[in-house]
Amino acid sequence: xxxxxxxxxxxxxxxxxxxxxxxxxxxxxxxxxxxxxxxxxxxxxxxxxxxxxxxxxxxxxxxxxxxxxxxxxxxxxxxxxxxxxxxxxxxxxxxxxxxxxxxxxxxxxxxxxxxxxxxxxxxxxxxxxxxxxxxxxxxxxxxxxxxxxxxxxxxxxxxxxxxxxxxxxxxxxxxxxxxxxxxxxxxxxxxxxxxxxxxxxxxxxxxxxxxxxxxxxxxxxxxxxxxxxxxxxxxxxxxxxxxxxxxxxxxxxxxxxxxxxxxxxxxxxxxxxxx
Numbered sequence: 001x002x003x004x005x006x007x008x009x010x011x012x013x014x015x016x017x018x019x020x021x022x023x024x025x026x027x028x029x030x031x032x033x034x035x036x037x038x039x040x041x042x043x044x045x046x047x048x049x050x051x052x053x054x055x056x057x058x059x060x061x062x063x064x065x066x067x068x069x070x071x072x073x074x075x076x077x078x079x080x081x082x083x084x085x086x087x088x089x090x091x092x093x094x095x096x097x098x099x100x101x102x103x104x105x106x107x108x109x110x111x112x113x114x115x116x117x118x119x120x121x122x123x124x125x126x127x128x129x130x131x132x133x134x135x136x137x138x139x140x141x142x143x144x145x146x147x148x149x150x151x152x153x154x155x156x157x158x159x160x161x162x163x164x165x166x167x168x169x170x171x172x173x174x175x176x177x178x179x180x181x182x183x184x185x186x187x188x189x190x191x192x193x194x195x196x197x198x199x200x201x202x203x204x205x206x207x208x209x210x211x212x213x214x215x216x217x218x219x220x221x222x223x224x225x226x227x228x229x230x231x232x233x234x235x236x237x238x239x240x241x242x243x244x245x246x247x248x249x250x251x252x253x254x255x256x257x258x259x260x261x262x263x264x265x266x267x268x269x270x271x272x273x274x275x
Contacts, residue, residue, distance in 0.1 A: 001112045001119075003088050010050070011035050015086070015093050017110050020117045022271055024110060027064075028084035032095035032108040034065035034121070034141075039271045043215040047142040047245040054244070061142070063245065067106045067123045068138040070231040070251055075102040103129030115221060118270035127257040136231055137252040137265035141220065142245045147213035149192040149248070151237055153205050165190060166233055168200035168240075176200055182241060196243045202235030209237065209248055214274055220248060221268040228253035 001019045008014035012029035025036035036044040047063045054061035059077040068076055078100035087094040091111055098105040109122040123137040154161040165185065167176045176199040183201065184191040190203055208221040222236075230236045231254055238249040252265030 001091055003093050005088070008035065015088060015095075017093055017119065019112045019119060022118055022269075024119055024269070026093060026095055026108070026110060028086050028095045028097075031097050032067060032084060032106060033062070034108070034110075035063075037065075037218070037269065037271060039216055039273065045143055045211075045213065045215050045218050045271065047144050049142075049245070054242075061245075063142040065121070065139070065141045067108055067125070068140060069102060069104050069106075069125045069135040070138040070254070071136075073102075075100070078102055099126075099128045102135075103127065103133065104135060113268045113270075115268045116219075116270050118219075118268060121267045121269060123252070123265045123267070124262050125257070126262045127259055130259055132256050132258050134254060134256045135263065136254045137263055138231075139250050139265060139267055141248045143211055143218065143248060144213070145194040145196060145241065145244060145246050147194075147211055149194070149239060149246070150210045150212070151190045151192075151203055151205050151239070152188060152207065153190045153203050154188070162204065164204045164234065166202040166235055168202070171200070174198045174200075192239050192241065192246075194241050194246050196241075198242055200238060200240040202232050202238040204230070204234050205237045207237070207250075209250070211246075211248065216274045217272040219270040219272070220250065221270075222250045222266065225253055230254060 011027040014027040084097040105126040107124040113120040211218040240247040
């Protein structure tokens with residue numbers, strides 16, 4: 001993997017990672033964040049809120065890929081603007097920030113994947129407080145509201161499998177319509193075809209998530225740990241749809257983190273050629 005420091009407006013200082021024919025750009029100017037993912041210098045598949053229209057209080061969505069900690073609380077929306085620490089060596093890039101109100105330091109580490117031709121994105125939350133904190137790494141990728149999202153579902157042994165979908169029926173002023181045709185529950189996979197509607201669902205899935213668009217198919221691979229406890233009633237995957245973007249979310253298990261301890265969650269990213 002090759003890493004070069006570049007300027008990437010409007011994000012400022014950034015680091016471009018190249019591996020095979022894939023390019024990923026990460027920034028440390030506004031929290032650890034991946035702001036571009038493309039193939040052969042083609043279209044960036046990630047969404048940018050260029051006009052900073054979306055947010056909650058002083059927190060802004062901005063777009064790209066970010067790391068949060070679940071479950072969602074007021075401290076989730078802590079100010080994410082630096083300063084960040086950056087470590088770049090021959091085979092990895094690590095960007096860290098915090099701790100803020102949550103007392104959790106967040107690390108995003110980017111390296112070549114050992115499971116395919118793309119990148120491994122490692123997400124770590126570290127308890128820098130004086131007391132245990134129960135939390136899960138929460139990896140959130142903002143993409144454009146187009147195409148078709150497919151998630152295999154059903155967790156457990158073949159002799160006894162559960163297919164679970166949880167609808168965020170109401171959260172704050174927003175709500176989900178379970179009857180919307182953008183949600184399509186099939187026998188072996190759950191399909192989302194965004195229609196510009198607000199909505200959020202959670203699933204138990206062994207993955208991967210695939211997002212098929214004219215720019216190619218974005219694949220997020222991850223591990224679901226058997227018998228682990230996940231947030232929101234056992235959901236290790238969530239999808240949030242909106243008028244301008246879609247969030248593809250995966251989560252690690254909920255663990256009690258002793259002071260100084262770290263919880264880790266990996267994703268493996270690929271981007272196939274357009275059909």
